[in-house]
Amino acid sequence: MRTRSxxxxxxxxxxxxxxxxxxxxxxxxxxxxxxxxxxxxxxxGGRVPDLSGMWGxxxxxxxxxxxxxxxxxxxxxxxxxPEDAPxxxxxxxRFEKAHPPFGVNETFEAINDPVQIYCDPAGVSRIYFxxxxxxxxxxxxxxxxxxxxxxxxxxxSMNKPHPKDPDPTWLGDSVGRYEGDSLVVDTxxxxxxxxxxxxxxxxxxxxxxVERFRRVDHNTLELTVxxxxxxxxxxxLTGRKLFDLSSSPMGETIxxxxxxxxxxxxxxxxxxxxxxx
Numbered sequence: 677m678r679t680r681s682x683x684x685x686x687x688x689x690x691x692x693x694x695x696x697x698x699x700x701x702x703x704x705x706x707x708x709x710x711x712x713x714x715x716x717x718x719x720x721g722g723r724v725p726d727l728s729g730m731w732g733x734x735x736x737x738x739x740x741x742x743x744x745x746x747x748x749x750x751x752x753x754x755x756x757x758p759e760d761a762p763x764x765x766x767x768x769x770r771f772e773k774a775h776p777p778f779g780v781n782e783t784f785e786a787i788n789d790p791v792q793i794y795c796d797p798a799g800v801s802r803i804y805f806x807x808x809x810x811x812x813x814x815x816x817x818x819x820x821x822x823x824x825x826x827x828x829x830x831x832x833s834m835n836k837p838h839p840k841d842p843d844p845t846w847l848g849d850s851v852g853r854y855e856g857d858s859l860v861v862d863t864x865x866x867x868x869x870x871x872x873x874x875x876x877x878x879x880x881x882x883x884x885x886v887e888r889f890r891r892v893d894h895n896t897l898e899l900t901v902x903x904x905x906x907x908x909x910x911x912x913l914t915g916r917k918l919f920d921l922s923s924s925p926m927g928e929t930i931x932x933x934x935x936x937x938x939x940x941x942x943x944x945x946x947x948x949x950x951x952x953x
Contacts, residue, residue, distance in 0.1 A: 725854060727891060730923075731897045732924070746805070758779060758780065758781070764908055764909065767908035773788070774788065774871070775876075776789055797846040798826065799847065800847060808824035810823045810824060818833060819832040824929055844881050846869070861886070863886075866883045868881050882907045884904040886904075887899060894921065896921070897918070898918055900915065
């Protein structure tokens with residue numbers, strides 16, 4: 677039986693090497709997203725893009741080892757220089773306090789990854805870096821995105837605007853629209869308790885995230901992401917990731933604080949603490 681402890685002890689680290697995420701800074705003016713608010717129904721005669729199926733991370737054989745990713749920074753795919761990201765002083769101060777279990781600064785001592793120590797939600801866009809599946813439930817008024825990791829889900833309103841002053845939440849307030857063959861999801865109203873990626877890059881409550889999902893062919897789903905957070909980053913960040921259609925059902929991947937604590941006590945502490953003389 678697969679457990680959370682086994683995931684921490686190596687399964688995730690192995691699976692992460694197959695990821696393919698491309699994110700590059702661009703000026704906000706070059707990446708503006710307009711038209712969000714009240715989203716009209718699909719025009720008469722129009723077709724709703726079919727996003728059905730279980731979508732999982734692209735296999736390593738298709739991406740190549742050189743495309744292993746821990747972060748959204750395309751100039752630093754393995755997280756070797758995460759400090760070079762275009763952070764503001766506010767974000768840099770928070771980043772320097774991060775003790776992630778991945779990347780060049782990886783550590784299991786004094787770890788403060790909120791997912792690892794508290795079982796907090798991974799948040800968006802970090803959740804797409806995990807080696808588990810997600811799927812869509814498309815209805816006329818709402819699109820639901822269901823994630824295998826930690827069994828979380830999001831509700832995307834297709835005919836309502838964002839509230840004027842949304843309460844900060846883990847996954848934010850999402851509204852969507854269809855553009856041709858794509859589902860475009862616009863999300864605001866995040867809290868600042870999650871990381872954008874596995875190496876500890878933070879974000880603020882001003883985070884504005886735009887995801888665009890497009891079925892390239894029957895077996896391939898493309899996700900492009902736009903990250904705008906003027907409190908945390910001096911540039912808009914964009915990215916792309918591919919997912920493969922999976923024939924496997926979703927499994928149980930619940931984050932358990934008791935298992936995390938047991939793993940820390942039985943595995944991490946004995947291997948990181950010097951033996952007593």
